[in-house]
Amino acid sequence: MLQFSLSTPRASAHAEEASDRAPTETVVNLANAVFNCSQEAIVVTDTEGMVIAVNPAFTTISGYSALEVVGRSMRSLQSGRHRRAFYRELWAHVAEHGYWQGEIWNKRKNGKIYPALLTLSSVRDANGRVTHFIGSTADLSRIKKSELELDHAAHHDDLTGLPNRRLLITHLDRALHRAVRQGAMGAVLFIDLDRFKLVNDSLGHGAGDELLRLATRRLRESLRSNDLLARFGGDEFIVLLEQTSPEGAGIVAQHVIDRLTEPFLLPAGEEIYIGASIGISFFPNDSSRADELLQHADAALYQAKSAGRSTYRVYSSDLTAVANTRLTMEAQLRRALERDEFVLHYQPLVSLTTGRVFGLEALIRWQDPERGLISPADFLPVAEETGLIVPIGNRMLKVAAAQMKMWRHSGLALDLMAVNISPRQFRHLDFAGNLAATLRETRLSPELLELEITEETLMDSLAATRTTLAALKSLGVGLAVDDFGTGYSSLAYLKTLPCDTLKIDRSFVTDLGQDPASEAIVTAIIRLAECLGLSVLAEGIETQQQRDILAASGCHMGQGFLFARAVPAHEVPSLPGLGRVP
Numbered sequence: 131m132l133q134f135s136l137s138t139p140r141a142s143a144h145a146e147e148a149s150d151r152a153p154t155e156t157v158v159n160l161a162n163a164v165f166n167c168s169q170e171a172i173v174v175t176d177t178e179g180m181v182i183a184v185n186p187a188f189t190t191i192s193g194y195s196a197l198e199v200v201g202r203s204m205r206s207l208q209s210g211r212h213r214r215a216f217y218r219e220l221w222a223h224v225a226e227h228g229y230w231q232g233e234i235w236n237k238r239k240n241g242k243i244y245p246a247l248l249t250l251s252s253v254r255d256a257n258g259r260v261t262h263f264i265g266s267t268a269d270l271s272r273i274k275k276s277e278l279e280l281d282h283a284a285h286h287d288d289l290t291g292l293p294n295r296r297l298l299i300t301h302l303d304r305a306l307h308r309a310v311r312q313g314a315m316g317a318v319l320f321i322d323l324d325r326f327k328l329v330n331d332s333l334g335h336g337a338g339d340e341l342l343r344l345a346t347r348r349l350r351e352s353l354r355s356n357d358l359l360a361r362f363g364g365d366e367f368i369v370l371l372e373q374t375s376p377e378g379a380g381i382v383a384q385h386v387i388d389r390l391t392e393p394f395l396l397p398a399g400e401e402i403y404i405g406a407s408i409g410i411s412f413f414p415n416d417s418s419r420a421d422e423l424l425q426h427a428d429a430a431l432y433q434a435k436s437a438g439r440s441t442y443r444v445y446s447s448d449l450t451a452v453a454n455t456r457l458t459m460e461a462q463l464r465r466a467l468e469r470d471e472f473v474l475h476y477q478p479l480v481s482l483t484t485g486r487v488f489g490l491e492a493l494i495r496w497q498d499p500e501r502g503l504i505s506p507a508d509f510l511p512v513a514e515e516t517g518l519i520v521p522i523g524n525r526m527l528k529v530a531a532a533q534m535k536m537w538r539h540s541g542l543a544l545d546l547m548a549v550n551i552s553p554r555q556f557r558h559l560d561f562a563g564n565l566a567a568t569l570r571e572t573r574l575s576p577e578l579l580e581l582e583i584t585e586e587t588l589m590d591s592l593a594a595t596r597t598t599l600a601a602l603k604s605l606g607v608g609l610a611v612d613d614f615g616t617g618y619s620s621l622a623y624l625k626t627l628p629c630d631t632l633k634i635d636r637s638f639v640t641d642l643g644q645d646p647a648s649e650a651i652v653t654a655i656i657r658l659a660e661c662l663g664l665s666v667l668a669e670g671i672e673t674q675q676q677r678d679i680l681a682a683s684g685c686h687m688g689q690g691f692l693f694a695r696a697v698p699a700h701e702v703p704s705l706p707g708l709g710r711v712p
């Protein structure tokens with residue numbers, strides 16, 4: 131162990147003070163202990179920079195033993211990363227202030243360069259003459275590594291490793307400046323995975339995460355190495371293309387869609403089909419602000435989704451108006467939900483042979499205080515798109531169940547309350563639990579409630595549908611396939627679902643008596659229902675002729691304007707054909 135006694139003026143003064151209280155030998159021993167036990171590398175040089183002593187921490191950090199460096203010039207230990215001017219300034223500071231502190235690059239014996247915090251002090255004798263220099267360095271490699279890791283974590287997405295929204299904005303800002311400077315065109319592609327939420331909701335978040343990783347890989351493979359791919363959040367990705375053209379961006383968008391439309395094989399063996407919709411905005415033409423460009427691409431994405439998904443759309447200024455309307459509508463729907471402005475109207479379900487009203491279909495309306503009664507076609511698409519349909523639908527389910535309970539209690543001869551369930555509501559993880567709570571709260575017998583689920587929703591994700599239907603069925607409610615005939619039902623699959631009723635879509639009923647093809651389809655649906663042991667009900671009956679054809683073909687239940695339009699709750703007790711329990 132090297133022995134070294136500190137002898138700076140301050141140290142001397144302290145030593146003298148201390149000598150009044152403790153023997154000088156003790157102070158020297160303490161100084162030795164500090165020198166030898168310090169975790170910082172300490173190097174003592176003479177005024178020419180020749181190393182006189184180093185402590186054990188120096189050996190640990192640098193890899194040099196004391197024997198290897200003592201007697202050598204400090205210069206031989208420099209990293210070579212700093213210019214001469216840097217050292218000139220450093221020594222000038224030491225000369226003026228007696229010390230210098232700052233970050234510096236050092237070199238280990240194995241040649242590796244590492245960052246260190248150096249404190250360099252001059253040591254003066256009793257006459258104020260500089261006798262030595264002491265350099266004390268703390269190795270900053272670990273701290274720097276943590277800083278880098280933290281920086282990476284703050285700017286990248288954990289799951290996919292892609293740049294996150296923050297880093298994207300930084301890149302987009304720079305790309306915008308470059309485009310303006312160079313007079314070039316760039317594009318922002320806003321990508322949303324189609325049907326991703328369905329996978330997440332039905333197969334769980336683990337499967338969803340895996341799908342996002344696989345999708346990321348495909349996206350990377352679809353792009354050039356200098357295109358930026360970022361995860362914007364959830365199932366949304368952004369691609370930033372520089373030096374491109376409308377044709378070029380269109381080709382990239384189509385290629386991305388094609389690649390994401392190919393099936394994905396999850397590790398658990400499920401084969402998943404998703405696809406993607408893309409909105410494109412161009413810079414600097416559409417905007418020279420990053421946030422606006424993203425908004426524009428998002429508006430175009432909305433158009434792509436509305437156009438049937440798995441396609442792309444390019445932003446045009448008219449889209450801003452459309453997006454604004456959608457945003458306004460979303461805010462209005464939220465407020466309407468808070469203020470309880472959604473109401474149900476009820477359309478009678480009628481026996482085609484006797485004309486008796488045996489049930490009701492609950493149909494939502496928005497009672498806006500200023501605009502009056504708003505039809506579901508005008509607000510349900512936005513409610514579905516934004517997910518607001520879940521709380522709205524659940525509220526309506528509860529209102530319908532409570533109302534049915536009350537009407538039954540008051541003696542109305544009603545055997546069925548049919549309620550429409552939206553695709554998103556049906557796929558929501560908590561749907562069956564919510565329904566169970568509604569049945570408990572309203573104390574309605576479950577067999578009096580029938581859930582109408584469209585054929586399209588049922589055919590969307592077969593495995594998940596089966597699980598949800600089984601959960602609903604176990605609660606004892608009835609299940610009807612709504613708009614039957616408009617989807618692409620696999621009859622083999624339909625046979626295995628626990629459904630009770632097929633509702634023939636209005637489009638086939640409308641043409642009855644005029645179009646033999648519609649008559650043939652309706653007859654086929656009625657026969658199919660018979661074979662599957664299901665009830666059949668025809669929607670949209672408007673004429674006596676339609677009613678007669680349906681009844682003659684074996685369909686004995688129906689609804690439509692011929693009998694009654696949907697009416698507010700207070701009109702239900704006086705509906706013609708609605709009896710009372712004797």
Ligand SMILES: Nc1nc2c(ncn2[C@@H]2O[C@H](COP(=O)(O)O[C@H]3[C@@H](O)[C@H](n4cnc5c(=O)[nH]c(N)nc54)O[C@@H]3COP(=O)(O)O)[C@@H](O)[C@H]2O)c(=O)[nH]1
Binds near residue numbers: 505689
């Ligand atoms: N998720 C939910 N969806 C709902 C809810 N309430 C309604 N809806 C869906 O909105 C769509 C439009 O509904 P609406 O404007 O109420 O139209 C219904 C009937 O008024 C209409 N109908 C009934 N008979 C006739 C007829 O003879 N002619 C004619 N032109 N239209 C008629 O059909 C609609 C009922 O359709 P269906 O549900 O398929 O039985 C509609 O798709 C509703 O499903 C809700 O609470 N939640």
